[in-house]
Amino acid sequence: MSKVAIVTGAARGIGAATAQRLAQDGFAVAVLDLKAEDCADTVASIESAGGRALAVGADVSDAEQVQAAVDRIAAELGPPVVLVNNAGVTRDNLLFKMSDADWDIVMNVHLRGSFLMTRAAQKHMIEAKWGRIVNLSSVSALGNRGQANYATAKAGLQGFTKTLAIELGKFGVTANAIAPGFIVTDMTKATAERIGEEWEPYVAKRAAAIPVARAGQPEDIAHTVSFFVSENAGFISGQVIYAAGGPRN
Ligand SMILES: NC(=O)c1ccc[n+]([C@@H]2O[C@H](COP(=O)([O-])OP(=O)(O)OC[C@H]3O[C@@H](n4cnc5c(N)ncnc54)[C@H](O)[C@@H]3O)[C@@H](O)[C@H]2O)c1
Numbered sequence: 001m002s003k004v005a006i007v008t009g010a011a012r013g014i015g016a017a018t019a020q021r022l023a024q025d026g027f028a029v030a031v032l033d034l035k036a037e038d039c040a041d042t043v044a045s046i047e048s049a050g051g052r053a054l055a056v057g058a059d060v061s062d063a064e065q066v067q068a069a070v071d072r073i074a075a076e077l078g079p080p081v082v083l084v085n086n087a088g089v090t091r092d093n094l095l096f097k098m099s100d101a102d103w104d105i106v107m108n109v110h111l112r113g114s115f116l117m118t119r120a121a122q123k124h125m126i127e128a129k130w131g132r133i134v135n136l137s138s139v140s141a142l143g144n145r146g147q148a149n150y151a152t153a154k155a156g157l158q159g160f161t162k163t164l165a166i167e168l169g170k171f172g173v174t175a176n177a178i179a180p181g182f183i184v185t186d187m188t189k190a191t192a193e194r195i196g197e198e199w200e201p202y203v204a205k206r207a208a209a210i211p212v213a214r215a216g217q218p219e220d221i222a223h224t225v226s227f228f229v230s231e232n233a234g235f236i237s238g239q240v241i242y243a244a245g246g247p248r249n
Pocket residue numbers: 008009010011012013014015032033034058059060061085086087088089109113136137138139179180181182183184185186187188
């Protein structure tokens with residue numbers, strides 16, 4: 001069986017760390033993001049550690065680009081049997097100020113994007129009679145002020161994950177979700193900026209509210225992905241792990 005993984009939104013942050021970790025675990029990794037050139041650093045870090053990676057530019061919310069990307073990955077790296085739906089955006093605002101566009105882009109990237117990527121990739125997993133799908137949810141799925149769009153999308157991904165687990169289990173494919181808490185990335189840096197807080201004190205304040213008394217790092221989530229993808233995790237499907245340094249925050 002081919003050991004090929006796709007990680008979406010892998011130019012930076014959690015996606016980049018996950019791509020690096022899966023490469024260490026022995027997978028050839030398709031590093032997918034909006035622009036192929038933005039994937040160069042992730043690809044270089046994998047190759048310099050002796051791994052195999054391919055930079056792929058695609059918008060996960062565009063059906064044609066997704067099909068072309070998955071076809072290219074299958075041809076150049078081999079049939080993908082692992083998919084990590086990680087690409088994401090935020091457009092935070094209180095409900096009364098949230099625009100139609102803020103709602104639509106968040107739904108399109110997280111929900112439509114995960115749907116399109118999974119539909120295109122599952123064919124290869126079913127042919128291989130083995131597969132692993134990991135979707136990035138969030139603690140925001142439990143509700144978060146200013147994130148009506150994002151919380152809805154992240155809760156939706158949990159329902160998507162459980163349904164994939166039910167439909168694809170008999171083909172040797174598991175589907176699970178990770179709901180990270182506060183992770184230090186460009187996404188959370190942008191949040192601090194939007195609410196007018198200095199980055200370092202903001203991280204310290206968030207860390208103080210987390211039971212393990214530190215902020216999460218992209219590698220914390222990459223480790224959780226690695227666990228779900230591992231051979232011995234084959235009896236775990238349709239689950240959500242809150243990787244948040246505590247029960248939910
Ligand atoms: N950082 C956190 O605290 C946190 C917490 C919970 C969940 N998450 C989720 O984890 C995932 C990764 O978050 P991150 O913090 O690394 O974010 P990030 O903003 O650092 O990286 C997201 C990546 O997704 C890419 N992307 C956006 N739209 C895309 C599209 N249409 N097609 C392809 N790629 C696209 C971006 O270009 C970027 O490289 C997201 O789904 C996010 O919602 C993050």
